[in-house]
Amino acid sequence: MSSLVDKYPRVSDMVGVAKRRMPHFAAEYLFAGTGYDEALENNRKAFNEVFLVPQYLKGTVNPNLKTKLFGYEYDAPFGMAPVGMTSLMWPGAEIALSKMSVKNNIPFSLSTVSCTSVEEVGKHLDGNGWFQLYPPADKVIRNDLLKRAKDSGFKNLIITADIPASSRRERLRMAGVSVPPKNNLRTFFQAAICPSWSIGTLINGIPAFGTMDQYSDGSWHGNAKSKAGFAGSQMQRYLDWDYLKEVRDIWKGPIILKGLMDIEDAIKTTKFVDAIYLSNHGGRQLDIAPSTLQILPEIRKKVGSKFPIIIDSGFYSGQDICKGLMLGADFVMTGRPFIIGLAALGAKGANHVHDILKDELSNIMEQVCAENVKELKNQKVVLGNNFKLNNLN
Ligand SMILES: Cc1cc2nc3c(=O)[nH]c(=O)nc-3n(C[C@H](O)[C@H](O)[C@H](O)COP(=O)(O)O)c2cc1C
Numbered sequence: 001m002s003s004l005v006d007k008y009p010r011v012s013d014m015v016g017v018a019k020r021r022m023p024h025f026a027a028e029y030l031f032a033g034t035g036y037d038e039a040l041e042n043n044r045k046a047f048n049e050v051f052l053v054p055q056y057l058k059g060t061v062n063p064n065l066k067t068k069l070f071g072y073e074y075d076a077p078f079g080m081a082p083v084g085m086t087s088l089m090w091p092g093a094e095i096a097l098s099k100m101s102v103k104n105n106i107p108f109s110l111s112t113v114s115c116t117s118v119e120e121v122g123k124h125l126d127g128n129g130w131f132q133l134y135p136p137a138d139k140v141i142r143n144d145l146l147k148r149a150k151d152s153g154f155k156n157l158i159i160t161a162d163i164p165a166s167s168r169r170e171r172l173r174m175a176g177v178s179v180p181p182k183n184n185l186r187t188f189f190q191a192a193i194c195p196s197w198s199i200g201t202l203i204n205g206i207p208a209f210g211t212m213d214q215y216s217d218g219s220w221h222g223n224a225k226s227k228a229g230f231a232g233s234q235m236q237r238y239l240d241w242d243y244l245k246e247v248r249d250i251w252k253g254p255i256i257l258k259g260l261m262d263i264e265d266a267i268k269t270t271k272f273v274d275a276i277y278l279s280n281h282g283g284r285q286l287d288i289a290p291s292t293l294q295i296l297p298e299i300r301k302k303v304g305s306k307f308p309i310i311i312d313s314g315f316y317s318g319q320d321i322c323k324g325l326m327l328g329a330d331f332v333m334t335g336r337p338f339i340i341g342l343a344a345l346g347a348k349g350a351n352h353v354h355d356i357l358k359d360e361l362s363n364i365m366e367q368v369c370a371e372n373v374k375e376l377k378n379q380k381v382v383l384g385n386n387f388k389l390n391n392l393n
Helices: 011-021 024-031 038-047 093-104 118-122 139-151 170-175 185-192 195-204 227-235 241-250 263-269 292-303 318-326 336-345 347-367 373-378
Strands: 050-053 067-069 072-074 078-080 130-133 156-160 255-260 275-278 309-311 331-334 380-383
Touching (some): 011 024, 011 336, 011 347, 024 170, 024 185, 038 292, 038 318, 093 347, 130 139, 139 241, 156 241, 185 195, 241 255, 255 263, 263 292, 318 347, 318 373, 331 336
Parallel strands (some): 078 331, 130 156, 156 255, 275 309
Antiparallel strands (some): 050 380, 067 072
């Protein structure tokens, strides 16, 4: 690692720099939760209730972070969660983050509501991307999206279940977040004092819905609507098991169901898809939701040791990732950290986030004499009094 590590040894050290370089509306879009930000805060608090008792005297340890998922070996047990409108937060983000993920052989997930199109991003992913589907109400659009993702080389499909309605997102309302950004004096001023963001946006183009915009055209099946309104209306869909079955019949490849929090849902899901993805959307949907870390041990117990569990929401460090793996996850995804790195320091910042997470995790594995990621599951975990939730079943 370069001297960047001396200046920014942790992801949290880059947060202030990122916020200064992003217009206020873009920073609020990235950092806000929903409601009173209780879920957002609880996501972080849960980590402070998990401890690892070190065990020594096992001789030399060379931690190996390589992790297999759906038969493919990644270089680390973590990757980039789907984050919509990424290029609103930092210009050209989807391409920069795709390149980072390919370079480091970790997964990159592209949101349905990305700013850069699925076709364009697919070109940078070496056939290794994950496409995230907000299940459109319109099945013609859904089928077309699935085809476009497949044709663009995406191999895994994430279906997001946790948006039966868009949440209130009070901070986003107050900050006036929209795509494209509102053309008013306030937005203009916020952008003007962030020259790197503004110049980047001039070069990369005003953020739009790169994948979804084509469906809002009146010539497409259905009626024309405003672009933002159209993308929004397509995203609000109550998912059900029949809909999942239909997607299962269309998508040839692994399917991951994202946004699960309930034990019964998780058990039932194992019959329909290839992996469960525990997530509370980074505290952006249900403000009174528990943290994913808190529900993980129970869900792992109920679905058995073999069924793949992916997790996100609040994982900001190698320590956090380690705790997720110890408590039963096979893979950890993270949303905000890579964008924080990108906004703070450009493409090298996103790469630096990867290096930090990997180095922190590897360091802990040496401390506890774990040779590989699987061995983390056998470590002595101690849970604080405030960790456990009663009556989860
Ligand atoms: C700004 C922002 C936009 C997001 N957009 C999407 C999205 O388009 N699709 C999706 O499934 N999840 C989306 N998420 C949720 C992330 O996939 C992930 O669950 C969340 O970021 C995890 O929490 P973390 O940011 O604390 O790592 C978004 C999250 C953020 C912060």
